[in-house]
Amino acid sequence: MMANVACLKWCFFSLLVGGVVMAQKGPIKVVAEIPGNVLQWIHVAEPAFAEEKLNIENYKVVVVDYGNTVTVALTSNETPHARGNMGKYPGYEVNINKKTKKILNAHYTR
Numbered sequence: 001m002m003a004n005v006a007c008l009k010w011c012f013f014s015l016l017v018g019g020v021v022m023a024q025k026g027p028i029k030v031v032a033e034i035p036g037n038v039l040q041w042i043h044v045a046e047p048a049f050a051e052e053k054l055n056i057e058n059y060k061v062v063v064v065d066y067g068n069t070v071t072v073a074l075t076s077n078e079t080p081h082a083r084g085n086m087g088k089y090p091g092y093e094v095n096i097n098k099k100t101k102k103i104l105n106a107h108y109t110r
Contacts, residue, residue, distance in 0.1 A: 038063050040101075045072035045094035048106040058089045069104065070096045 034042075041063050049056060059074035072094045076087020091109035096102065 041070045041072050041096055044096050044101055044103065045106075048094045048103055049074065049092065052092060052106075054092060059092075065098075068098055070098055072096065073109070 042061060054074060056074065058077055060077055062071075062073040062075060064071045064073070074089075074092045076089040076091065078087040078089075092106070093109055094106040095104045097104055
């Protein structure tokens, strides 16, 4: 009996989600492709972004691997590819030790 209820719930959810996807107008647009091993560093950096109350919607996320450390940086969405952060919002970097997966330091950039 419980298996039937679970099956019915799954079927209802599938129809609901499938109906939403099928009702979408226009082509589907891929906005980012992130390798899973890179995503882990973004997750490690998230508490530092939250502590500073940064609205990540105003930023691009850049992940740079330096060998023993990884830097997850937020740069202003408006910034052209240039040295430094020339956008409306100040840049922010979080440096992470790859071995321990601990934040080494975090700071604003300009």
